[in-house]
Amino acid sequence: MFGFMTFLLMFGLWITMSGKFDLFHLALGVISSAIVAMISGDLLFQDRQKGFGYRLLQAGRFVQYAVWLVAQIIYANMYVLKLALTTKKMDQVLDPYIFSFKPHLKTPFAQFVLANSITLTPGTVTIRIEDGVFLVHAITGPAAGDLEDSDVINGMERRVAAVFEPEILHQIEAGK
Template sequence: MAHRISLFVSLATVWLLLSGHYTGLLLTLGAASCVVVIAISHRMDVIDHESHPIHLGWRLPGYWLWLLAEIVKANIDVARRVVDPSLPIDPRLFEVPAHQKTDLGRVIYANSITLTPGTLSTDVSRDKIQVHALSGAGEDDLRTGTMDAKVCALEGNS
Protein backbone atom coordinates (compact mmCIF):
# COMPACT_ATOMS: atom_id res chain seq x y z
CA MET A 1 0.00 0.00 0.00
CA ALA A 2 2.84 2.38 0.85
CA HIS A 3 4.22 1.88 -2.65
CA ARG A 4 0.90 2.85 -4.22
CA ILE A 5 0.65 6.03 -2.14
CA SER A 6 4.24 6.88 -2.96
CA LEU A 7 3.59 6.24 -6.67
CA PHE A 8 0.48 8.47 -6.53
CA VAL A 9 2.48 11.26 -4.88
CA SER A 10 5.24 11.10 -7.49
CA LEU A 11 2.78 10.94 -10.41
CA ALA A 12 0.82 13.90 -9.01
CA THR A 13 4.06 15.87 -8.54
CA VAL A 14 5.07 15.24 -12.14
CA TRP A 15 1.62 16.32 -13.35
CA LEU A 16 1.63 19.51 -11.26
CA LEU A 17 5.15 20.46 -12.32
CA LEU A 18 4.67 19.76 -16.02
CA SER A 19 1.20 21.23 -16.54
CA GLY A 20 1.50 24.66 -14.91
CA HIS A 21 -2.28 25.19 -15.17
CA TYR A 22 -4.02 24.96 -11.83
CA THR A 23 -7.73 25.08 -12.75
CA GLY A 24 -10.38 22.75 -11.39
CA LEU A 25 -10.89 20.79 -14.61
CA LEU A 26 -7.19 20.10 -15.22
CA LEU A 27 -6.54 19.14 -11.60
CA THR A 28 -9.46 16.68 -11.75
CA LEU A 29 -8.15 15.21 -15.00
CA GLY A 30 -4.71 14.88 -13.44
CA ALA A 31 -5.99 13.08 -10.36
CA ALA A 32 -8.09 10.79 -12.57
CA SER A 33 -5.14 9.87 -14.79
CA CYS A 34 -2.96 9.17 -11.74
CA VAL A 35 -5.61 6.78 -10.40
CA VAL A 36 -5.94 5.08 -13.82
CA VAL A 37 -2.15 4.62 -14.06
CA ILE A 38 -2.03 3.09 -10.58
CA ALA A 39 -4.95 0.77 -11.42
CA ILE A 40 -3.19 -0.41 -14.59
CA SER A 41 0.15 -0.83 -12.78
CA HIS A 42 -1.64 -2.85 -10.10
CA ARG A 43 -3.15 -5.14 -12.75
CA MET A 44 0.29 -5.54 -14.37
CA ASP A 45 1.72 -6.35 -10.92
CA VAL A 46 4.71 -4.04 -11.37
CA ILE A 47 4.38 -1.97 -8.18
CA ASP A 48 6.87 -3.40 -5.70
CA HIS A 49 10.06 -2.51 -3.85
CA GLU A 50 12.07 -2.83 -7.08
CA SER A 51 10.10 -0.44 -9.27
CA HIS A 52 9.56 1.98 -6.41
CA PRO A 53 12.41 1.66 -3.90
CA ILE A 54 11.10 3.84 -1.07
CA HIS A 55 12.77 1.61 1.52
CA LEU A 56 16.12 3.15 0.56
CA GLY A 57 14.72 6.36 2.03
CA TRP A 58 17.07 9.08 3.19
CA ARG A 59 20.21 7.07 2.51
CA LEU A 60 19.74 7.70 -1.23
CA PRO A 61 20.53 11.48 -1.36
CA GLY A 62 23.74 10.92 0.62
CA TYR A 63 24.81 8.20 -1.82
CA TRP A 64 24.00 10.48 -4.77
CA LEU A 65 26.21 13.23 -3.34
CA TRP A 66 29.09 10.79 -2.91
CA LEU A 67 28.51 9.42 -6.43
CA LEU A 68 28.46 12.99 -7.83
CA ALA A 69 31.92 13.65 -6.40
CA GLU A 70 33.18 10.38 -7.95
CA ILE A 71 31.63 11.31 -11.31
CA VAL A 72 33.30 14.73 -11.31
CA LYS A 73 36.70 13.17 -10.53
CA ALA A 74 36.30 10.50 -13.21
CA ASN A 75 35.09 13.05 -15.77
CA ILE A 76 38.19 15.20 -15.31
CA ASP A 77 40.41 12.12 -15.61
CA VAL A 78 38.76 10.90 -18.84
CA ALA A 79 38.69 14.41 -20.35
CA ARG A 80 42.43 14.74 -19.67
CA ARG A 81 43.08 11.43 -21.45
CA VAL A 82 40.96 12.42 -24.46
CA VAL A 83 42.66 15.78 -25.06
CA ASP A 84 46.18 14.40 -24.45
CA PRO A 85 47.83 14.17 -27.91
CA SER A 86 49.42 10.78 -27.10
CA LEU A 87 46.03 9.29 -26.06
CA PRO A 88 47.23 7.59 -22.82
CA ILE A 89 44.62 4.83 -22.60
CA ASP A 90 45.09 1.22 -21.57
CA PRO A 91 41.66 -0.45 -21.87
CA ARG A 92 41.07 -3.72 -20.08
CA LEU A 93 38.23 -6.12 -19.23
CA PHE A 94 38.02 -7.55 -15.72
CA GLU A 95 35.60 -8.72 -13.04
CA VAL A 96 34.91 -7.19 -9.65
CA PRO A 97 33.02 -8.95 -6.83
CA ALA A 98 29.54 -7.65 -5.97
CA HIS A 99 28.48 -8.29 -2.37
CA GLN A 100 24.94 -6.90 -2.65
CA LYS A 101 22.16 -9.13 -1.35
CA THR A 102 19.36 -8.05 -3.70
CA ASP A 103 19.00 -7.64 -7.46
CA LEU A 104 18.18 -3.98 -6.90
CA GLY A 105 21.49 -3.47 -5.09
CA ARG A 106 23.45 -5.10 -7.91
CA VAL A 107 21.63 -2.96 -10.49
CA ILE A 108 22.44 0.20 -8.50
CA TYR A 109 26.08 -0.89 -8.29
CA ALA A 110 26.32 -1.73 -12.01
CA ASN A 111 24.62 1.52 -13.02
CA SER A 112 26.90 3.53 -10.73
CA ILE A 113 29.90 1.87 -12.38
CA THR A 114 28.57 2.76 -15.82
CA LEU A 115 27.58 6.29 -14.81
CA THR A 116 31.18 6.97 -13.77
CA PRO A 117 33.06 7.69 -17.01
CA GLY A 118 36.09 5.49 -17.54
CA THR A 119 34.38 2.36 -16.26
CA LEU A 120 31.54 0.50 -17.96
CA SER A 121 29.74 -2.59 -16.68
CA THR A 122 29.31 -5.13 -19.46
CA ASP A 123 27.81 -8.10 -17.63
CA VAL A 124 26.12 -8.67 -14.28
CA SER A 125 25.86 -12.06 -12.61
CA ARG A 126 24.99 -13.23 -9.09
CA ASP A 127 28.18 -12.30 -7.28
CA LYS A 128 30.35 -10.43 -9.74
CA ILE A 129 30.21 -7.69 -12.34
CA GLN A 130 32.27 -7.63 -15.52
CA VAL A 131 33.71 -4.19 -16.15
CA HIS A 132 35.45 -2.55 -19.09
CA ALA A 133 37.80 0.23 -17.94
CA LEU A 134 39.54 2.85 -20.01
CA SER A 135 42.71 2.83 -17.90
CA GLY A 136 44.43 1.17 -14.98
CA ALA A 137 43.36 4.04 -12.71
CA GLY A 138 39.68 3.16 -13.18
CA GLU A 139 40.38 -0.49 -12.35
CA ASP A 140 42.37 0.40 -9.21
CA ASP A 141 39.51 2.66 -8.03
CA LEU A 142 36.99 -0.17 -8.32
CA ARG A 143 39.34 -2.77 -6.82
CA THR A 144 39.49 -0.81 -3.55
CA GLY A 145 35.84 -1.86 -3.10
CA THR A 146 34.71 1.54 -1.79
CA MET A 147 31.75 1.78 -4.16
CA ASP A 148 30.77 -1.84 -3.45
CA ALA A 149 30.71 -1.11 0.31
CA LYS A 150 28.75 2.14 -0.23
CA VAL A 151 26.04 0.35 -2.23
CA CYS A 152 25.88 -2.41 0.42
CA ALA A 153 25.41 0.26 3.09
CA LEU A 154 22.72 1.88 0.93
CA GLU A 155 20.88 -1.45 0.78
CA GLY A 156 20.71 -1.59 4.57
CA ASN A 157 19.55 -4.75 6.34
CA SER A 158 16.33 -5.13 4.39
Protein backbone atom coordinates in the same frame (compact mmCIF):
# COMPACT_ATOMS: atom_id res chain seq x y z
CA MET B 1 -0.52 0.12 -0.47
CA PHE B 2 2.16 0.18 -3.10
CA GLY B 3 -0.47 1.11 -5.60
CA PHE B 4 -1.35 4.06 -3.44
CA MET B 5 2.28 5.03 -3.14
CA THR B 6 2.64 4.90 -6.88
CA PHE B 7 -0.43 7.06 -7.10
CA LEU B 8 1.02 9.64 -4.74
CA LEU B 9 4.35 9.72 -6.53
CA MET B 10 2.67 10.05 -9.88
CA PHE B 11 0.40 12.78 -8.63
CA GLY B 12 3.38 14.68 -7.32
CA LEU B 13 5.03 14.33 -10.68
CA TRP B 14 1.85 15.53 -12.35
CA ILE B 15 1.73 18.64 -10.19
CA THR B 16 5.33 19.39 -11.06
CA MET B 17 4.75 18.96 -14.75
CA SER B 18 1.32 20.46 -15.08
CA GLY B 19 1.70 23.87 -13.51
CA LYS B 20 -2.06 24.35 -13.63
CA PHE B 21 -3.98 24.32 -10.42
CA ASP B 22 -7.56 24.73 -11.47
CA LEU B 23 -10.01 22.04 -10.53
CA PHE B 24 -10.35 20.63 -14.03
CA HIS B 25 -6.69 19.92 -14.49
CA LEU B 26 -6.28 18.60 -10.96
CA ALA B 27 -9.13 16.20 -11.58
CA LEU B 28 -7.46 15.10 -14.79
CA GLY B 29 -4.28 14.61 -12.80
CA VAL B 30 -6.03 12.44 -10.24
CA ILE B 31 -7.59 10.34 -12.97
CA SER B 32 -4.31 9.98 -14.87
CA SER B 33 -2.33 9.06 -11.77
CA ALA B 34 -4.97 6.51 -10.86
CA ILE B 35 -4.77 5.02 -14.33
CA VAL B 36 -1.01 4.76 -14.17
CA ALA B 37 -1.16 3.31 -10.68
CA MET B 38 -3.65 0.76 -11.93
CA ILE B 39 -1.77 -0.21 -15.08
CA SER B 40 1.75 -0.28 -13.76
CA GLY B 41 1.51 -0.09 -10.01
CA ASP B 42 3.41 -3.34 -9.77
CA LEU B 43 6.39 -1.98 -11.66
CA LEU B 44 7.74 0.82 -9.60
CA PHE B 45 8.49 -0.98 -6.36
CA GLN B 46 10.28 -4.24 -6.75
CA ASP B 47 10.95 -4.98 -3.15
CA ARG B 48 7.71 -5.30 -1.28
CA GLN B 49 9.12 -6.01 2.15
CA LYS B 50 9.88 -2.59 3.47
CA GLY B 51 7.37 -0.09 4.73
CA PHE B 52 6.61 3.48 3.85
CA GLY B 53 8.72 5.17 6.49
CA TYR B 54 11.67 3.07 5.53
CA ARG B 55 11.32 4.20 1.97
CA LEU B 56 11.54 7.82 3.04
CA LEU B 57 14.66 7.05 5.01
CA GLN B 58 16.13 5.35 1.97
CA ALA B 59 15.36 8.36 -0.16
CA GLY B 60 17.19 10.60 2.29
CA ARG B 61 20.22 8.36 2.29
CA PHE B 62 20.11 8.13 -1.46
CA VAL B 63 20.38 11.89 -1.77
CA GLN B 64 23.53 11.78 0.33
CA TYR B 65 24.87 9.08 -1.91
CA ALA B 66 23.98 11.03 -5.03
CA VAL B 67 25.99 14.03 -3.85
CA TRP B 68 29.03 11.83 -3.43
CA LEU B 69 28.35 10.30 -6.82
CA VAL B 70 28.17 13.67 -8.56
CA ALA B 71 31.63 14.48 -7.28
CA GLN B 72 32.84 11.16 -8.66
CA ILE B 73 31.20 11.86 -12.02
CA ILE B 74 32.90 15.21 -12.33
CA TYR B 75 36.19 13.59 -11.54
CA ALA B 76 35.47 10.88 -14.12
CA ASN B 77 34.75 13.46 -16.78
CA MET B 78 37.91 15.33 -16.11
CA TYR B 79 39.71 12.05 -16.47
CA VAL B 80 38.07 11.41 -19.83
CA LEU B 81 38.85 14.96 -20.87
CA LYS B 82 42.46 14.45 -19.97
CA LEU B 83 42.62 11.21 -21.91
CA ALA B 84 40.86 12.60 -24.94
CA LEU B 85 42.78 15.83 -25.23
CA THR B 86 46.19 14.36 -24.59
CA THR B 87 48.77 14.90 -27.27
CA LYS B 88 50.33 11.54 -26.67
CA LYS B 89 49.55 8.54 -28.75
CA MET B 90 46.62 6.51 -27.63
CA ASP B 91 48.54 3.36 -26.80
CA GLN B 92 50.61 5.29 -24.33
CA VAL B 93 47.67 6.41 -22.27
CA LEU B 94 45.11 3.70 -22.75
CA ASP B 95 45.42 0.25 -21.34
CA PRO B 96 41.99 -1.37 -21.48
CA TYR B 97 41.22 -4.27 -19.26
CA ILE B 98 38.19 -6.39 -18.41
CA PHE B 99 37.66 -7.96 -15.03
CA SER B 100 34.82 -9.42 -13.01
CA PHE B 101 33.84 -9.39 -9.38
CA LYS B 102 30.92 -10.51 -7.27
CA PRO B 103 29.43 -7.98 -4.89
CA HIS B 104 27.46 -8.90 -1.84
CA LEU B 105 24.39 -6.94 -2.89
CA LYS B 106 21.34 -9.06 -3.46
CA THR B 107 18.39 -6.97 -4.54
CA PRO B 108 18.20 -6.13 -8.23
CA PHE B 109 17.67 -2.46 -7.60
CA ALA B 110 20.77 -2.14 -5.48
CA GLN B 111 22.73 -3.95 -8.14
CA PHE B 112 21.30 -1.58 -10.71
CA VAL B 113 22.44 1.43 -8.71
CA LEU B 114 25.86 -0.04 -8.17
CA ALA B 115 26.26 -0.84 -11.84
CA ASN B 116 25.26 2.64 -12.91
CA SER B 117 27.58 4.13 -10.33
CA ILE B 118 30.45 2.07 -11.64
CA THR B 119 29.62 3.28 -15.12
CA LEU B 120 29.72 6.88 -14.03
CA THR B 121 32.86 6.76 -11.94
CA PRO B 122 36.34 7.23 -13.39
CA GLY B 123 37.71 4.77 -15.84
CA THR B 124 35.20 1.96 -15.57
CA VAL B 125 32.03 0.87 -17.30
CA THR B 126 29.85 -2.07 -16.31
CA ILE B 127 29.39 -4.44 -19.21
CA ARG B 128 26.90 -6.85 -17.78
CA ILE B 129 25.57 -8.44 -14.65
CA GLU B 130 25.16 -12.14 -14.87
CA ASP B 131 23.90 -14.07 -11.88
CA GLY B 132 25.26 -11.45 -9.54
CA VAL B 133 28.69 -11.29 -11.17
CA PHE B 134 29.67 -7.91 -12.51
CA LEU B 135 31.77 -7.70 -15.64
CA VAL B 136 33.57 -4.38 -15.78
CA HIS B 137 35.62 -2.75 -18.49
CA ALA B 138 38.34 -0.44 -17.31
CA ILE B 139 39.94 2.06 -19.62
CA THR B 140 43.40 2.11 -18.09
CA GLY B 141 45.29 -0.43 -16.14
CA PRO B 142 45.84 1.67 -13.04
CA ALA B 143 42.16 2.49 -12.75
CA ALA B 144 41.31 -1.15 -13.04
CA GLY B 145 43.92 -2.08 -10.56
CA ASP B 146 42.50 0.42 -8.15
CA LEU B 147 39.10 -0.96 -8.60
CA GLU B 148 39.92 -4.56 -8.39
CA ASP B 149 41.85 -4.82 -5.22
CA SER B 150 41.77 -1.57 -3.37
CA ASP B 151 38.83 -0.21 -1.53
CA VAL B 152 37.41 2.00 -4.27
CA ILE B 153 34.91 -0.54 -5.39
CA ASN B 154 34.40 -1.84 -1.90
CA GLY B 155 33.81 1.67 -0.78
CA MET B 156 31.25 2.18 -3.45
CA GLU B 157 29.54 -1.04 -2.66
CA ARG B 158 29.53 -0.10 0.99
CA ARG B 159 27.88 3.19 0.20
CA VAL B 160 25.25 1.54 -1.98
CA ALA B 161 24.65 -1.08 0.65
CA ALA B 162 24.28 1.59 3.29
CA VAL B 163 21.43 3.02 1.26
CA PHE B 164 19.62 -0.09 0.18
CA GLU B 165 20.75 -3.08 2.17
CA PRO B 166 22.22 -2.02 5.50
CA GLU B 167 21.94 -5.56 6.79
CA ILE B 168 24.76 -6.79 4.59
CA LEU B 169 27.20 -4.08 5.56
CA HIS B 170 28.99 -6.35 7.98
CA GLN B 171 29.46 -8.95 5.24
CA ILE B 172 31.26 -6.40 3.11
CA GLU B 173 33.46 -5.47 6.04
CA ALA B 174 34.19 -9.12 6.66
CA GLY B 175 34.83 -9.84 3.00
CA LYS B 176 37.36 -7.08 2.93
